[in-house]
Amino acid sequence: MQHFLSFINDLNSLIKVPSVKGEKTESAPFGENIERAFSVYKSIAERLGFTVINHNGYALEVAIGDGEEIGIIGHLDVVPSGTGWETDPFTLTEKDGIYYGRGLCDDKAPMLICLYALKQLKDSGIPFNRKIRLIVGGDEESSWQDAKYLKENANLPVYGFSPDGNFPVSYAEKGMAVIKIKIPKLKNFTDIKGGTVVNAVCGYASAKPNFVVNEKELKEFGLTFNNGIIESVGKSAHGSQPQLGKNALLPLFKYFLSKGEKVEKVLDYLFYDKVGLCKLNSEEGFITLSPDIIYESENEIELLCDCRFPHPFTLDTVKEKLNQFGLDYEISLKHDTLFVEKDSPLVRALLSAYNSVLGTNGKPISQGGSTFARVFEKGVAFGPEFVGKSNFIHEPNERISKEDLIKLYDIYYTAILNLIK
Ligand SMILES: [Zn+2]
Numbered sequence: 001m002q003h004f005l006s007f008i009n010d011l012n013s014l015i016k017v018p019s020v021k022g023e024k025t026e027s028a029p030f031g032e033n034i035e036r037a038f039s040v041y042k043s044i045a046e047r048l049g050f051t052v053i054n055h056n057g058y059a060l061e062v063a064i065g066d067g068e069e070i071g072i073i074g075h076l077d078v079v080p081s082g083t084g085w086e087t088d089p090f091t092l093t094e095k096d097g098i099y100y101g102r103g104l105c106d107d108k109a110p111m112l113i114c115l116y117a118l119k120q121l122k123d124s125g126i127p128f129n130r131k132i133r134l135i136v137g138g139d140e141e142s143s144w145q146d147a148k149y150l151k152e153n154a155n156l157p158v159y160g161f162s163p164d165g166n167f168p169v170s171y172a173e174k175g176m177a178v179i180k181i182k183i184p185k186l187k188n189f190t191d192i193k194g195g196t197v198v199n200a201v202c203g204y205a206s207a208k209p210n211f212v213v214n215e216k217e218l219k220e221f222g223l224t225f226n227n228g229i230i231e232s233v234g235k236s237a238h239g240s241q242p243q244l245g246k247n248a249l250l251p252l253f254k255y256f257l258s259k260g261e262k263v264e265k266v267l268d269y270l271f272y273d274k275v276g277l278c279k280l281n282s283e284e285g286f287i288t289l290s291p292d293i294i295y296e297s298e299n300e301i302e303l304l305c306d307c308r309f310p311h312p313f314t315l316d317t318v319k320e321k322l323n324q325f326g327l328d329y330e331i332s333l334k335h336d337t338l339f340v341e342k343d344s345p346l347v348r349a350l351l352s353a354y355n356s357v358l359g360t361n362g363k364p365i366s367q368g369g370s371t372f373a374r375v376f377e378k379g380v381a382f383g384p385e386f387v388g389k390s391n392f393i394h395e396p397n398e399r400i401s402k403e404d405l406i407k408l409y410d411i412y413y414t415a416i417l418n419l420i421k
Pocket of ligand 1: 106164
């Protein structure tokens with residue numbers, strides 16, 4: 001990598017801005033700190049000889065070349081630092097060959113690396129046979145208003161990649177729907193609640209019985225009794241991978257059933273998958289269904305489920321199965337499947353860059369989560385997290401080694417070179 005020291009200096013200027021979303025101002029839809037991060041990035045890009053387009057405070061763009069357009073999208077906003085840091089989260093700090101800082105990998109270094117790679121390609125005189133549009137958003141961690149603005153106003157390229165996910169290259173992302181199941185209130189229990197967010201497996205649930213409980217019996221169900229409340233403790237996991245968690249609602253519903261409540265259907269369909277919804281699968285994975293939140297409304301009990309479906313399944317596939325449950329439900333689509341052909345020029349160019357730099361034989365992957373690649377109609381996520389390695393993204397002590405930073409540079413440089421050839 002050329003100009004490593006100047007790269008590290010620029011990276012530090014970006015890390016120094018605590019670019020967490022804040023109060024909207026006239027010129028800054030995501031607050032002053034995002035505006036500051038944009039202005040630092042803009043001055044770096046201008047110093048490197050690029051013209052920068054400002055998409056009304058929602059995103060910045062650097063474009064180079066002619067011909068078919070390929071987009072690259074990432075972001076400069078970060079999640080709050082939180083606690084547990086061993087270094088100052090907003091100072092790029094190096095210890096024993098490892099760099100630390102909030103937003104380092106998610107997504108400031110990848111965004112700066114792509115800019116430096118474009119600069120080196122520009123200087124080398126290699127002709128750009130495609131137009132590369134490097135777009136830097138400011139609202140990925142919150143509500144994707146930058147994506148919405150760009151889709152409506154920036155005439156985005158169809159194909160593109162986002163260095164805001166995992167390697168080798170993720171060519172498919174599942175669609176997601178939230179299913180609300182409504183069941184009648186129970187006879188013997190009130191105050192039923194559980195779960196925190198719909199995209200995390202329910203790790204804790206509780207209910208209040210209106211009878212004297214037998215604690216020994218409760219224990220057999222894996223439940224405990226505290227201050228008049230029955231508690232169920234499971235293990236949370238990302239809603240797209242319910243198999244990695246332990247849903248706290250299951251033992252609770254088994255207990256409800258044993259006390260004569262009519263919850264057979266909830267158990268049969270939401271937990272035991274009687275209609276085989278979660279047996280449906282394609283090369284891109286299985287359909288998943290995870291009941292993650294429960295609460296009582298005025299007249300009924302509501303259960304919110306995270307449902308993911310891989311290409312080529314659709315919301316209709318899910319509805320068809322749901323109709324067989326015989327349960328009252330509402331369904332809302334959060335996002336559709338994202339799918340790019342594995343043998344498309346985009347996926348091949350990226351994968352070959354990755355494999356040639358690392359000397360590996362990595363294959364395209366599909367995933368249940370969703371990334372910023374969705375900004376493009378045909379978008380793929382491409383790094384920066386290496387297989388089997390964690391950069392502590394969204395956690396304290398977010399980090400990357402100097403060695404991996406250089407690898408990232410080589411991979412993104414080679415990928416863009418493959419795309420413009
Ligand atoms: Zn990110």
